[in-house]
Amino acid sequence: MQDVFNKLMDYARSLGVDFADARMERVEKTLISIQDGVLKELKAGIEEGVAIRVLYRGAWGFASSSEISFESLKKALDTAYAAARMLSYHVKKPARIVELPSKTDIVRAVLKRDPRDVPVDVKIKDYLEYEKMLRGKEYVKSTTVYYADIVGITFYASTEDRYIEQEKIITWMYTWLTGRINDIVASVRDERGAIDGYTIWDKWDKNEIARKVIDRLEKQLKAKTPKGGVYPAVLAPEIVGVFVHEAFGHLAEADLTTSGSAISDKLGKEIASPLVNIVDDPTLPGGFGTFKYDDEGVETRKAVLIEKGVVKELMVDRQYSALLGIKPTGNARAESFKVPPLIRMRNTVMLPGDYNKEELFEDIDYGYYLVSFRGGQANLDGTFQVGVQEAYEIVNGEIGEPVRNMSISGNTLDTLKEVDAVAKDFELELGRCGKGQLAYVSDGGPHIRVRKIVIGGAR
Amino acid sequence: MSASIIEIASITVKHALSRGADEAEVFIIKSKNNSVELENNTIKLAHTTEDRGLGVRVLVGKKIGFSYTNKLDKESIEKTVEKALSIARSGREDPYMQGLPVPAEKYPRVEGTYSIEIANTSLDHLVEKASRMLNIITHDKRIVVVWGSITTSSWNIAIVNSNGVYQQDFGTIAFIGAEVVARENGDVTPGISEWDISRTSFPSIEKLALRLKEKAISNLKPVKIDGGSLPVILTEYAVNSLFAYTFIEAIKGDNVVRGRSPYKDKVNTKVASERITIIDDGLLKNGLNTSIFDGEGIPRRKTVIIERGVLKNFIYDHYWGLRAGKESTGNASRSDYASMPRVAPSNLVIAPGTYNKNELLKETGKGLLVDGFQGAHSSNPETGEFSVVATPAWYIENGELKAVRGVMIAGNLYKLLEKVDALTKTSRQVGTIKSPWIRFPNVRVIVKK
Structure with missing residues (x-):
């Protein structure tokens, strides 16, 4: 691939472009879906193609090709170049990018067990066995289990003489369980994964996950609904993760910040309690967002988003790095070779503090303990909503009765100020994020306490 | 690749049967997109992408397998068929499986699904429209375009199965839309969006821009x-x-x-x-x-x-x-x-x-x-x-x-x-x-x- 790419980049330079890059991807996927004991879908396939970007006089052109011969690549580059040229007549603020030194690197995935070496029959057996465990209780009415492995290799080259090969392999599973007791119907989800191969069942026991999910469902069926209003709350790592990602993280993606997100004028300013430290860290072991180079061939590094309550930096791609004078963070990610990369998160987490988890509950006379979520979303203006699928009352400093059908909402900046205790523990969750394109990301943190949060629930 | 996609689909179905499938279905889509994207009050990017690929669903008894490829050469397609068959064989029976559909006697006529105007809109034209949309919206300095897109797509779809289904269709679609925020005296609106989608004609840039402006400004204070x-x-x-x-x-x-x-x-x-x-x-x-x-x-x-x-x-x-x-x-x-x-x-x-x-x-x-x-x-x-x-x-x-x-x-x-x-x-x-x-x-x- 390197030879073809060298020739292509020589050609790009001969056209007088500011910059050009090519990203070839080969992605092999296997998917298993099981519904109510029936193996419903079994899918395996390969896609391969190249994404080409050209920056010409401050304008970007993009094209993709599913053929990878030099001739096809040259044709795609011509298309991208023509698009950029056309656009260059209309661009008022020419785009500039950070250029990087020449480099060649090859990064292989470190695997305990390559999913390609595990026969599909074994995968089917494992997941059928797990799915069966979910159907033990009478109130469980319906089950859906997905398993997927995605084996990807990316070849990247740019007019800077960079050439990078990188393997990325993830395994992922998703559980959705619906139950009913009399008139009460409830559903719960569970999502997990790994980046070291077919290792989900080495990390977790099938019975244990099944028990946990069933237990969560039972509580959603039997619990009472919460009181709506404003209460203190303790947030478990999974909720902290979704909050940090959805409510804060998107605001700190430089494209959205610059467009006027709620932190657009807050760089260098204190927006959160001094106990709050939030980073987007591509080096955390085992995270879906752990990788060495992003999809613009940039070395990834930790982005310190909030340090002791102060907004420190944003997540950038090459262009926003140049625009804002922030050292490249390597946050550009593309869903596939069919689309250009966008600024996306990787592993976004709140860092642990000094408190023992137990201490967080002590001062709460009445409040809620939020353990697991079923979806969250935020707006640029900093309002957020998180649906909660496992939560408990806190009464006189003790965890009390479970509550069902709860959601939390509020303004991100107000909520970050209300964080008054951060525990020592830490957990990383693996999941997915949609911003027009799908990305596999991680998020997490410790247990934290928030003095005030809006609790909503359908009564 | 000189054969039409429906011919490729048909040949692939026959090949799957010859390799041991009891039933087979092949779906092929070929598409072309032109798109201009706005970001942060600028025209960010223009792109043209062509995509095509094939998905094959096979039944071996009551076992199902599915595979896909984005390469339509003979060798890639045959490999894809083998993959679908091999995973189907390692699968489990679906007791409820009653096979693939049979063709209907009559297929409907549909109106308003394809437009030569949309299919032939050049990227040049989209860039000009995007520029106009941006100018109208940002004429009001209180408004920032967070994101916007002007896109046209056209496609050809074919589906063939071993029970006699043999169909193809063509389509087009045009999309214009944007998300903006308005700010005034320290007050910032949430993201405000508007979009228009049409299969048959290019939606009006002016109308969309005006609706969007009005909506954003009315969400201040x-x-x-x-x-x-x-x-x-x-x-x-x-x-x-x-x-x-x-x-x-x-x-x-x-x-x-x-x-x-x-x-x-x-x-x-x-x-x-x-x-x-x-x-x-x-x-x-x-x-x-x-x-x-x-x-x-x-x-x-x-x-x-x-x-x-x-x-x-x-x-x-x-x-x-x-x-x-x-x-x-x-x-x-x-x-x-x-x-x-x-x-x-x-x-x-x-x-x-x-x-x-x-x-x-x-x-x-x-x-x-x-x-x-x-x-x-x-x-x-x-x-x-x-x-x-x-x-x-x-x-x-x-x-x-x-x-x-x-x-x-x-x-x-x-x-x-x-x-x-x-x-x-x-x-x-x-x-x-x-x-x-x-x-x-x-x-x-x-x-x-």
Whole structure:
């Protein structure tokens, strides 16, 4: 691939472009879906193609090709170049990018067990066995289990003489369980994964996950609904993760910040309690967002988003790095070779503090303990909503009765100020994020306490 | 590659049978997109992408396998067929599997699904339109374009199976849309969006830009309101967002058969206000998802879901139709060549009412107008319960609109549908659902103090 790419980049330079890059991807996927004991879908396939970007006089052109011969690549580059040229007549603020030194690197995935070496029959057996465990209780009415492995290799080259090969392999599973007791119907989800191969069942026991999910469902069926209003709350790592990602993280993606997100004028300013430290860290072991180079061939590094309550930096791609004078963070990610990369998160987490988890509950006379979520979303203006699928009352400093059908909402900046205790523990969750394109990301943190949060629930 | 995609599909089906498949189905799509994207008040990027690929579904006895490729040369296709067969053989029997569909006797004629104007729009032209859209919107310095897109797509789809299904179709679509924020005196609106989609002509840039400006500016200067129980009007955007995770799930045949729909035992009973009539119309003129056939080659059609409040039918693909003891309603959907068909609505049309918008706002007295939701995907499809942030939203007072922020609404969509008391006479398709504005009386509104 390197030879073809060298020739292509020589050609790009001969056209007088500011910059050009090519990203070839080969992605092999296997998917298993099981519904109510029936193996419903079994899918395996390969896609391969190249994404080409050209920056010409401050304008970007993009094209993709599913053929990878030099001739096809040259044709795609011509298309991208023509698009950029056309656009260059209309661009008022020419785009500039950070250029990087020449480099060649090859990064292989470190695997305990390559999913390609595990026969599909074994995968089917494992997941059928797990799915069966979910159907033990009478109130469980319906089950859906997905398993997927995605084996990807990316070849990247740019007019800077960079050439990078990188393997990325993830395994992922998703559980959705619906139950009913009399008139009460409830559903719960569970999502997990790994980046070291077919290792989900080495990390977790099938019975244990099944028990946990069933237990969560039972509580959603039997619990009472919460009181709506404003209460203190303790947030478990999974909720902290979704909050940090959805409510804060998107605001700190430089494209959205610059467009006027709620932190657009807050760089260098204190927006959160001094106990709050939030980073987007591509080096955390085992995270879906752990990788060495992003999809613009940039070395990834930790982005310190909030340090002791102060907004420190944003997540950038090459262009926003140049625009804002922030050292490249390597946050550009593309869903596939069919689309250009966008600024996306990787592993976004709140860092642990000094408190023992137990201490967080002590001062709460009445409040809620939020353990697991079923979806969250935020707006640029900093309002957020998180649906909660496992939560408990806190009464006189003790965890009390479970509550069902709860959601939390509020303004991100107000909520970050209300964080008054951060525990020592830490957990990383693996999941997915949609911003027009799908990305596999991680998020997490410790247990934290928030003095005030809006609790909503359908009564 | 000189053969047409329907010929390739046909050859591939025969090849799969010769390699041991009992039944086989091949789906091929070839598409071309031109797109110009706006970001942060600039034209960010222009792109042209061509894509094509093939998905093959095989049955070996009652075992199913699916594989796909984006390479249409003989060797890649044959490998893909072998992959589908080999995983099918390592699979398990699906006791409910009754095979692939057979062709219909007649296929419908559809109107308004292809436009030479859209198919031939050059990238140059899109760049010019994008530039104009940006200029009009940002003429008002209070507004920043966060994101915008002007896109045209055209495609050719073919589907062939071993039972004689042999169909192809062509389509085009044009999309223009943007998300903006407005700011003034330290006040910033949430993201405000508008978009227009058409299969047959290029939507007007000017009209969209003006609507967007007006919406954004009207969302400045928020007022504080009290929570409680209020009438709430959902715009077509809000309806699409909330229904996607509740109502649509409830009418899908797979969810009905699996006992996951609250409507499962309610056919021919009243489930909504008699003002509500909802039809799945796969033949809707200029409909976003209108086509001759669905993802399995079964003719698209009209299916009445709710008629004057009474539940009539669900939507099915071939497999779930048979499991329900019925037949497919032509509702197998495929998002691309790499995905297996799944049950999904085509164009869900909510019949309009009698009000014009101003009348409706005036008559509402005090209430809430909601144009979008955050967290709609955390709703509970099995129960209809939701608890979401309404944004953007306006407080209605005697026909006047005043922006409100951070307001949550909570309730149960299925129960609310029983109480709908007004719909506007105009409706628009901004997603799967073509909807008027809908008013629900007495919705719980929660406001942070």
